[in-house]
Amino acid sequence: MNIKTTKATAPKVKPADESKLGFGQKFSDHMFMLDYDEGQGWHDARIVPYGPLSLDPASPVLHYAQEIFEGLKAYRSQNNDILLFRPDENAKRLNNSAARMCMPEIDVAFNVEALRAITNMERDWVPASEGTTMYLRPTMIADGAGLGVHAAHKYIYYIICSPSGAYYKNGLAPIRIYVEDKYVRAVNGGTGYAKTGGNYAASLKAAGEAEKKGYEQVLWLDGVSREYVEEVGSMNMMYIVNDTLLTAALEGNILSGITRMSILTLAKDMGIKVEERKISITELLEADAGGKLQEAFGTGTAAVVSPVGELTYKDKTIKVNNGQIGPITQKFYDTLTGIQYGKLPDKYNWMVKV
Numbered sequence: 001m002n003i004k005t006t007k008a009t010a011p012k013v014k015p016a017d018e019s020k021l022g023f024g025q026k027f028s029d030h031m032f033m034l035d036y037d038e039g040q041g042w043h044d045a046r047i048v049p050y051g052p053l054s055l056d057p058a059s060p061v062l063h064y065a066q067e068i069f070e071g072l073k074a075y076r077s078q079n080n081d082i083l084l085f086r087p088d089e090n091a092k093r094l095n096n097s098a099a100r101m102c103m104p105e106i107d108v109a110f111n112v113e114a115l116r117a118i119t120n121m122e123r124d125w126v127p128a129s130e131g132t133t134m135y136l137r138p139t140m141i142a143d144g145a146g147l148g149v150h151a152a153h154k155y156i157y158y159i160i161c162s163p164s165g166a167y168y169k170n171g172l173a174p175i176r177i178y179v180e181d182k183y184v185r186a187v188n189g190g191t192g193y194a195k196t197g198g199n200y201a202a203s204l205k206a207a208g209e210a211e212k213k214g215y216e217q218v219l220w221l222d223g224v225s226r227e228y229v230e231e232v233g234s235m236n237m238m239y240i241v242n243d244t245l246l247t248a249a250l251e252g253n254i255l256s257g258i259t260r261m262s263i264l265t266l267a268k269d270m271g272i273k274v275e276e277r278k279i280s281i282t283e284l285l286e287a288d289a290g291g292k293l294q295e296a297f298g299t300g301t302a303a304v305v306s307p308v309g310e311l312t313y314k315d316k317t318i319k320v321n322n323g324q325i326g327p328i329t330q331k332f333y334d335t336l337t338g339i340q341y342g343k344l345p346d347k348y349n350w351m352v353k354v
């Protein structure tokens with residue numbers, strides 16, 4: 001499929017102060033778009049000026065949340081290459097989400113081409129200072145008009161780009177986590193493993209209440225027994241217990257993070273023992289009481305690796321590694337960001353040059 005390009009006639013002024021970019025607030029000049037019609041398939045791949053979408057008010061996405069998305073980053077290396085981190089994995093995961101949400105899949109190789117094309121078009125928008133990136137947000141929505149509850153016949157896929165600031169301005173800062181025992185995010189058989197907007201809508205209340213209490217993130221427990229730790233807002237969770245890396249297994253409730261997958265590869269290479277399985281909150285509290293909970297951290301595209309300094313469950317608060325970032329967490333962060341910015345050898349061929 002050819003990608004047709006229409007250039008913006010009035011390019012925006014790029015933010016001069018990269019330290020004030022924030023996350024997902026500024027958007028570049030162009031976006032990628034692709035249309036789907038039942039019977040015809042995907043068609044009209046194009047790069048067009050960034051701007052509002054025109055949707056029928058009866059569009060299924062607006063009523064029944066038939067929507068999926070992805071998130072990945074473009075990095076500027078020291079020698080000014082623009083690099084994408086594992087875009088093929090995002091394209092594959094988009095198709096997994098699509099299958100769950102009754103949406104059409106997109107050819108993985110074509111989707112990677114689309115990601116490269118829009119990144120190349122917007123390469124001047126990839127910021128240059130330490131820790132900054134251009135975040136890409138591929139999104140698929142159900143289009144058309146009709147209030148019947150069934151899968152749509154028309155879809156739009158688009159990719160927007162957002163130059164984003166350094167997640168950590170003053171080094172890795174440990175976060176405080178509230179273990180949520182009232183609200184749940186996902187249950188088996190539901191949509192927990194799909195990257196779909198509804199999962200986030202359902203999580204806002206718990207996140208808001210935890211934020212009021214001074215916590216940065218909510219750690220979800222399984223929806224049935226409220227005993228097994230699953231993931232936090234937009235990160236998978238890992239724990240170092242007794243020199244072993246523990247993380248929740250992919251059993252349908254949690255998202256299969258690309259950062260998670262990458263850290264597990266690095267861990268095995270570093271000779272760290274890895275266990276993917278059910279982990280109960282009781283097990284973690286007991287490990288802490290026995291002095292065996294050494295480190296905890298979240299993994300996700302936005303923060304890459306986010307150390308956890310404190311966990312609160314019911315009325316009990318535990319400090320992890322004295323509220324400090326641990327050596328293994330730091331090593332993972334340094335190694336993965338080193339590969340992403342092209343400072344360390346990319347022996348797994350994760351980076352795609354644009």
Ligand SMILES: *Cc1c(COP(=O)(O)O)cnc(C)c1O
Pocket residue numbers: 071195231232233234235236255256257258259260299300301302
């Ligand atoms: C996107 C996301 C993650 C992290 O996935 P990455 O591919 O590592 O960015 C984890 N949990 C949820 C719910 C997510 O939406």
